[in-house]
Amino acid sequence: MGKPFLTAAWRNLLMINFEADPAVLQPLVPYNTELDTWNNTLYISLVGFLFKNTRVKGLSLPFHRDFEEVNLRFYVRYKEDGSWKRGVVFVKEIVPKHMITFVANTVYKEKYAIHPMRHQWQHTPDNLLQVSYEWKVKQDWNFVKATAEKEALPITPGSEAEFITDHYWGYTQMAAARTGEYQVSHPQWRTHRIIDYSYRCNTAALYGPAFVPMLQQAPVSALLAEGSDISVMPKKLL
Numbered sequence: 001m002g003k004p005f006l007t008a009a010w011r012n013l014l015m016i017n018f019e020a021d022p023a024v025l026q027p028l029v030p031y032n033t034e035l036d037t038w039n040n041t042l043y044i045s046l047v048g049f050l051f052k053n054t055r056v057k058g059l060s061l062p063f064h065r066d067f068e069e070v071n072l073r074f075y076v077r078y079k080e081d082g083s084w085k086r087g088v089v090f091v092k093e094i095v096p097k098h099m100i101t102f103v104a105n106t107v108y109k110e111k112y113a114i115h116p117m118r119h120q121w122q123h124t125p126d127n128l129l130q131v132s133y134e135w136k137v138k139q140d141w142n143f144v145k146a147t148a149e150k151e152a153l154p155i156t157p158g159s160e161a162e163f164i165t166d167h168y169w170g171y172t173q174m175a176a177a178r179t180g181e182y183q184v185s186h187p188q189w190r191t192h193r194i195i196d197y198s199y200r201c202n203t204a205a206l207y208g209p210a211f212v213p214m215l216q217q218a219p220v221s222a223l224l225a226e227g228s229d230i231s232v233m234p235k236k237l238l
Helices: 022-028 098-107 160-165 203-207 209-216
Strands: 006-019 041-056 067-080 083-095 112-114 117-123 128-137 140-153 169-175 178-185 191-200 221-232
Touching: 006 128, 006 140, 006 160, 006 191, 006 209, 022 041, 022 209, 041 128, 041 140, 041 160, 041 209, 067 117, 067 128, 067 169, 083 203, 140 221, 160 221, 203 209
Parallel strands: 083 112, 083 169
Antiparallel strands: 006 041, 006 221, 041 067, 067 083, 117 128, 128 140, 140 191, 169 178, 178 221, 191 221
């Protein structure tokens, strides 16, 4: 295995999960991959987290080490040598940094967009963890927020949380019959039990009207993963 293209720590990943409409997602499925489900449910997730200590090819870019990201992603799988690889496809990834957007869109052909962002982590006197990520769309602040227990616990094998978090590949549509694949390496994360959560998202402005019904319905679940150091390997073409 070669050297990573990007290394960082991903911390406090808040994932709000919805049942997805396959008719909307199918045109976005990269060539030779297929939609992946858990317990016959197709998921789409609104995810907020923090990048820390970010390095590209070992280099730390000034003012680009620590920053927020919010993305909308869904789940696919790809069969290689008779075995399935589980991965994600991003509808759009929001960050506040121009250079990160330029590199991701140019090298990985992802769909990054720039919006003002902010976050807050807080431990309450009653030993709870409060996490929020916000991004500005036009003049309004969108957000994902949660209150959770401070202690993080291992993920139960075979659970929904394992399905949502244990996707270690990214897939992008490079051309009509060409897909890009890259590996994201990290240990299995522990998760905090969520007590309450909320979100606000201008779905039509960010993702288009086809996604509005999916993100207006009641979420299926929410997860808060503590995160870890991660490595993103160079992309290859399938």
